[in-house]
Amino acid sequence: MTSSTRRLRAALLTGALVIVASGPPALAADDGKVANFLLNNGMEVVVIPDHRAPIVTHMVWYKIGSADEPPGKSGIAHFFEHLMFKATTNHAAGEFDRAISAIGGSNNAFTSYDYTAFHETVAPSALGEMMSFEADRMRNLILTDEVIKTERDVILEERRSRIDSNPQAVLDEEVDATLWQSQPYRIPVIGWMQEMEQLNRTDAVAFYDKYYRPNNAVLIVAGDVEPDAVKALAEKTYGKVARGPDLPPRIRPVEPEQNTKRTVTLTDARVSVPSFSTQWVVPSYHTAKPGEAEALDLLAEILGGGVRSRLYQQLVVKQGIAASAGAFFQGSMLDATNFTVYGAPRGDAKLSDVEAGVDAEIARISKDGVTAEELDKAKARYVRAMIFARDKQDEMANLYGSQLATGGNVKDIQEWPDRIRKVTADEIKAAAARYLLLDRSTTGYLLPQQQAGN
């Protein structure tokens, strides 16, 4: 994937997530109401009934991500996610996978900065079995040195595939480490190679015992199920797992004020079209004061959210100097997050022309704000996306899971559309003026080799 594509794609993913992660109003309006309750051991449960298809998505979200890792142990959260697929005292390695496969189900897992989640999609009749397997591996993994060694090789290959083989990924990793000076988002989720190589059984066991507990987990069940039935099944499975010690609040180092313009440059022989991205530290939905994250969402949409956005229209269409240009805001994070603009030139245009064009649009939106028409259309796109999102059961599950794992609750999701509707043009202008300061930013440049030193 080219650098510009990669950025664009990333931006799109982000935009979509924000939409999804912020959710439809009456989620399953024509379906059952979303249910939310706690098991006796502290495990939180959300049930999202959707009776259109006899399918159910079952997810367990642990409130543990890479940003919670101990110093020097980067990658342990993701490594542990892999280890969760190994043998337990009750089931041989691969038995869970085979059980899912035998009913045509699908399963996987993912790790991020603030959470780790495991999920299966199956027929509702298999829900109890899924819960039983998932509850089992919450506490009963067998972690041998042999298992650790082989799977560690797998994550090292994963790092080589995803990061080390890709100049854009290598740059992104170091841009992160530059944008974030103190906050743990500076460390890659997959981990630093030299630390990953040293991860061992002792680390894994300590991590497991501390975080893989029912009182640190959220169960999300979306699909053709009734809340009462889910509750009964959950009590029979997860409910039997002993509550762990209370975990301390997730208070992490926060960013100091940024007083500089920082740049990170990678030149690489594999690159032939240059690109850049500039990012700022901004509040997330969890850390923002009321309405500010919503304003940042709409700012990102109007400034650079798609082909109707200012950056695209101005730089790609009217001036014709950019192959791509856009912006995105990554709102669903536990701590402060980033707002990003990006671009790549086309034809005879220089990267500096595109960057200057992006800067000019930022200056304009900070000074003059947005029009009523732009604002109404941006809001309408969110509303539309919310209706389309109802077509996808797993998006619903992801929406609730990520929200609950980053400090939010069910009500936040349900009230989100109203909060978006209330955002004013002045609030968007204020957010731009406050955060998008060109002389206090972090910019990454990916350059072809012959441009080095230019």
Added chain:
Amino acid sequence: MMTRLSVGAAPHLPAGILSPYSDGERGAVIADFADHQRRKKSASVVPSPLLPVTIRGEVPGRAMRGGADLGDHWPDAIARRRIAALRALATLFLSILFLVLPALAARATDIQQVTSPKGINAWLVEDHSIPIIAIRFVFDGGSTQDPAGREGLVNLMTGLFDEGAGDLDSEAFQTRLDDAGAEMGFDAARDGTYGAMRMLAEQKDAAFDLLRLAVTSPRFDQAPIDRIRAQILSGIIASERDPNTVAQTKWLRAIYGDHPYSRPDQGTKDSIATITAADLAAFHKANFARSGLHVAVVGDIDAATLKQKLDEVFGDLPEKQLLQPVADTELKLGQQLEVDYDLPQTSLQFAYPGVKRDAPDFFPAVLMNQILGGGTFTSRLYDEVREKRGLAYSIDSNLVDHQHSNALIITTATRSDRAAETLGIVKDVVKKMAEEGPTEAELDATKKYMVGSYAISNLDSSSAIAATLVELQLDNLGIDYVQRRAALINGVTLDQVKAAAKKLLTPAPAIMSIGPKLEAK
């Protein structure tokens, strides 16, 4: 294990989105419609030689494994959704799985065959529980129709349908589309030109009218042509020093020779420079005709209304397509390509013969491939290369089903100092499968998986159902295929699978390695 992880691309990737190993699933799920408008607008050139492996109408979810990037190609991506199927269809499939409802035939009416007054056919699944409508269609003839010297024409054309149509110029059309709350996308595949739209039911009149304009009266104005062409060109340039792109170009040439499948879908720097508005208009006229059209619609619309809309959108198109014949071709196997780059990992790619969609041994081959290296985390290749030895993060095999050529492709990437070892293990696993075939137990488990996964992998949203139904039409599988499918799979014998294994896996493969020179072991 299978992990999605917001790895290093991190600042730009929202938490938990990137799906590394990816069945193409999560990553693509999120990308889905959000990027509809932006597709083609990006400088996106995804080298997608053999990887966009679809067995049409079959397991598209699987097809995306290891190819999450391909999710970028929008209309294809929408086929790769999970979950949220419409009750009617999914019930049908799961019923087969659990053998609860014997009277399945009665449910065949869940897919309606609709024929408009002007003779446009479509398959319709009505679902009124959510106020949206998804339509997907394909015209026979894709990038293989690019005239020699004009390679990239069809790809460029598909970037221009929202850049002006009828009386509306680019700006006016896009504004109207946005106001109508609809999302539209077109995509050039090798053998077909796809279009899709997703709309809010209450604004369907405005949405269908814009689709009519796009399909029947694209303007191909010079300014948008030049702009989209420049973006595509930028993408071609951006990837020309990328080792994978370079290698895939060589690979296509090596295995397809001079066949049109060897050409890059997006064309070359030289070829796209030559394409004119007249070329685009001429191809549009030859390709967008009723004789080569296949349509599926899912959602909040009834048959009577759909008939009217079908005539509005497609009724004024010419009757007959004027396509160039494309020859069938055999892969050139039995060769080894080494593409030397100083990289931390070596990518390995193997091509074996494939199987035609209408061949009697199609399902035996599908089952065999699934056991060898298919979608689940239980395949032989996965077990030997990853689980037992930790040699790779991803490894899988896929059946590639193009209209004029077929293949079985194995891909993996491994640390360079052990690439020769990994290559040997893959060959050993293949050899064992060729000689002995799978076990009865493996076959039984895989049949269950194949039967049960159809609803989850292919029918998980309105758009996914529409995509599946279009592919079933392309393959002439019949409106009752969904009912017959389980029996077709369950009727396969162990001997048939062994025969398929022997036939596909015995010939010497084409092998490509990308990375440091392979160390002799």
